[in-house]
Amino acid sequence: MNAIPRQTSSVTDPAHAGVYRCKSSESQAALDAAHALRFTTASMELATANKGIVLESFASALRFPEWFGANWDALADCLMDLSWLDAPGYLIVLRSAPDIAARLGKDYATLIGVLEDAADFWRDEGRPFCILFENGHAPLKALPKAK
Numbered sequence: 468m469n470a471i472p473r474q475t476s477s478v479t480d481p482a483h484a485g486v487y488r489c490k491s492s493e494s495q496a497a498l499d500a501a502h503a504l505r506f507t508t509a510s511m512e513l514a515t516a517n518k519g520i521v522l523e524s525f526a527s528a529l530r531f532p533e534w535f536g537a538n539w540d541a542l543a544d545c546l547m548d549l550s551w552l553d554a555p556g557y558l559i560v561l562r563s564a565p566d567i568a569a570r571l572g573k574d575y576a577t578l579i580g581v582l583e584d585a586a587d588f589w590r591d592e593g594r595p596f597c598i599l600f601e602n603g604h605a606p607l608k609a610l611p612k613a614k
Contacts, residue, residue, distance in 0.1 A: 477597075477610060477611045477612065478497045478500065478501060478558055478595065478597040478599070478610070479500055479501065479504055479506075479556060479595050480595060481556075481589070481590055481592075481593045481594055481595050481596075482590065483595075483597065483611055484586040484587070484589045484590035484594075484595060484596040484597060485583070485586045485590075485597060485598075485608065486579060486582045486583050486586055486597075486598045486600070486607060486608075487597065487598070487599055487600070487603075487607060487608050487609060487610040487611070488599070488600045488601075488602070488603030488604065488607040488608070488609055488610070489599045489600070489601060489602075489603070489609070489610040490601070490602065491601055491602065493599070493610055494510075494560045494562070494599050494601045497558060497560070497597070497599060497610070498510065498558065498560060501556065501558040504555060504556065505554065505555060506554050506555060506556040506557060506558050506595065507529070507549070507552045507554035507556075507557050507558075508557075508558045508559070508560075509525075509528035509529055509558075509559045509560070510528070510559075510560040510562060511524040511525070511528050511559070511560070511561050511562065512524075512562050512563055513561050513562060513563050513564050513567055514562075514563035515570075516567060516570060516571070517570060517571070518571060518574045519537070521571070521578060522537050522538070522539075522541075522542060523537070525542055525545070525546075525559075526545075528559070529545070529546075529549070529552065529559075530551065530552070531545045532545070532551060539574075539577050539578070539581055542581050543581045543584060543585065546581065546582070546585035546588075547584070547585050547588045547589075555594070555595070556594055556595030556596065557589070557594070557595065557596045557597070558595070558596075558597050558599070559597070559598045559599070560599045560601055561598065561599065561600050561601060561603075562601045563601070563602075564600040564601055564602060564603050565602045565603065565604060566604075567600070567603075568604060568606075579607075582598045585598075586598065597610075
């Protein structure tokens, strides 16, 4: 097996499950590392996203079951299940995300909360789970570098 690049190995470490901002080059390197390990990966374009588009993007990219209710609670339920995706880890890249907070308004905090809760769940399960906001805004933590 090829070595995982040092700068992206944090996305493959369950201890680093979380929601992060990153540069475009970092997200591509992370996707490459995750693919090499047979993770489930998804990349979503959010340039014009509103709440409905965000929910539909997750449902489509992660092949949510028919019972997905297209609301925040259903997103949380699906992200903390993922039993239909047999994978050793999960990496989701949200592209064109720098102004998503402004576009979603109060729903942005809800989205981040749902994503952080899912990351906490998978960390406790010992499985890698990272959400990367490509070119995301400063309040999000930067993607950690592996030690």
